[in-house]
Amino acid sequence: MLDDMIDHIATVRERPVWQPIPNAARERFRQQLPRQGSDLADVYRDFSDFVVPYATGNVHPAFMGWVHGGGSAVGMLAEMLAAGLNANLGGRDHMPIEVERQIVAWTRQMFGFPTEASGIFVTGTSMANLMAVLVARTSALGRPSRRRGVGEAGGLLTAYTSKAAHGCISKAMDIAGLGSDALRCIATDDNHRLDVKALRRQIARDRALGLDPFLVVASAGTVDIGAIDDLEAIAALCREEKLWFHVDGAFGALAILSHELAPRLAGIERADSIALDFHKWGQVPYDAGFLLVREGERHRDAFAAPAAYLRRETRGLAAGSHWPCDYGPDLSRGFRALKTWFTLKTFGTDRLGAVIARCCALASHLESRILAEPRLELLAPVGLNIVCFRYRAEDADRVNGEIVVNLQESGIAAPSTTVLDGKLAIRAAIVNHRTDVCDIERLVSAVLEFGARRSMAARGESGRMAQPLAV
Numbered sequence: 001m002l003d004d005m006i007d008h009i010a011t012v013r014e015r016p017v018w019q020p021i022p023n024a025a026r027e028r029f030r031q032q033l034p035r036q037g038s039d040l041a042d043v044y045r046d047f048s049d050f051v052v053p054y055a056t057g058n059v060h061p062a063f064m065g066w067v068h069g070g071g072s073a074v075g076m077l078a079e080m081l082a083a084g085l086n087a088n089l090g091g092r093d094h095m096p097i098e099v100e101r102q103i104v105a106w107t108r109q110m111f112g113f114p115t116e117a118s119g120i121f122v123t124g125t126s127m128a129n130l131m132a133v134l135v136a137r138t139s140a141l142g143r144p145s146r147r148r149g150v151g152e153a154g155g156l157l158t159a160y161t162s163k164a165a166h167g168c169i170s171k172a173m174d175i176a177g178l179g180s181d182a183l184r185c186i187a188t189d190d191n192h193r194l195d196v197k198a199l200r201r202q203i204a205r206d207r208a209l210g211l212d213p214f215l216v217v218a219s220a221g222t223v224d225i226g227a228i229d230d231l232e233a234i235a236a237l238c239r240e241e242k243l244w245f246h247v248d249g250a251f252g253a254l255a256i257l258s259h260e261l262a263p264r265l266a267g268i269e270r271a272d273s274i275a276l277d278f279h280k281w282g283q284v285p286y287d288a289g290f291l292l293v294r295e296g297e298r299h300r301d302a303f304a305a306p307a308a309y310l311r312r313e314t315r316g317l318a319a320g321s322h323w324p325c326d327y328g329p330d331l332s333r334g335f336r337a338l339k340t341w342f343t344l345k346t347f348g349t350d351r352l353g354a355v356i357a358r359c360c361a362l363a364s365h366l367e368s369r370i371l372a373e374p375r376l377e378l379l380a381p382v383g384l385n386i387v388c389f390r391y392r393a394e395d396a397d398r399v400n401g402e403i404v405v406n407l408q409e410s411g412i413a414a415p416s417t418t419v420l421d422g423k424l425a426i427r428a429a430i431v432n433h434r435t436d437v438c439d440i441e442r443l444v445s446a447v448l449e450f451g452a453r454r455s456m457a458a459r460g461e462s463g464r465m466a467q468p469l470a471v
């Protein structure tokens, strides 16, 4: 199994990025509960035949949809080792927890956070953002609010982010019981960065109405185009207004590892909390989300909950408090830290930073190809690793939507789409260390060819370009 999977990763470029799932494969996973066991080899054959060929495809260098990390074989091996140990990282005194604490210390160091800062692995940034909202909420309302509920005071809390922020922030406000209406989505400038003056005005308006501003969520890498808010200015405003300053750095925060990109994140070191994913630009396999909080005590205030059966001791297996369960909602937790530790140790943060910078260089290359090609139109500035563009056509939204589906179904490349200023964009997010110039070239050629075919079909022409595109 291990050999097969290493071969699978090594030869990934020879296969389609993604392919539609045939009904026969889906049917294999609609069977009755297996009361009797099967031979492991047969179970593995089902996996090889029906799961492996129809996976998402984000290991492939031409996968550029959403913000999917590519992982690495190093992380895969660490996952196998972690599964062998089967450690539960909710708490207690054992070495896997020390590995997680090592990552917390390294993450602190990356962002210049103080030693009292706390951190915890979670599924992903959606969860880390939710937890940050909960920490900020408890910090604003006080610990007793955890018993009493958010009450009337909670009804007055208002939070701020930009219109370009990820939808999970609004969802977090909803889940936190504050309501998504209490999140003000502030206008952005032409570069999709939060308009700090508009933020200041909105806070003043809300205060004048008797509301209680408590939190600003800045983006370090917006999901649509990778814009980084002015973190210095937002940090200063938060300090002045006494607001919790959280940074959603799902993928962009790890640009701190690149010497050339790190200055763009100036101000992140002043955040009260940062959410990020090691499974995106950190090249760690899914899932490895992370929350870093400047003041560990405030972090614990939001989540620590004593229970007789979780009694802490100074010796024995129940020693070593504080435990990870004091920093989040989970009690049972897997050993996500191990694949992150293996990845950071094996490659080193300089090399990971170089991978991140190279993804941005590839995005710039794609940008220049688009600018030089009259049939293509760039739809947003390229500040980091995300390129939004489209094929010029009448009925461009429909045409570009079809181009993306055709690209995915052809197996040549897998970008996704988004909508910018009402226009549907082909969106290529370059996150994977395996992506190369040839993948960018093939993406451009395939967009042009699918676009030309679509235009010819619209004109009722056919023929010359009808041969299938090679995978």
Ligand SMILES: Cc1ncc(COP(=O)(O)O)c(C=O)c1O
Pocket: 066, 067, 123, 124, 125, 126, 127, 166, 168, 219, 221, 222, 223, 248, 249, 250, 251, 277, 289
């Ligand atoms: C800016 C931003 N925030 C939050 C998220 C959600 O992260 P996750 O998918 O790890 O929950 C993403 C995902 O791409 C993102 O780009």
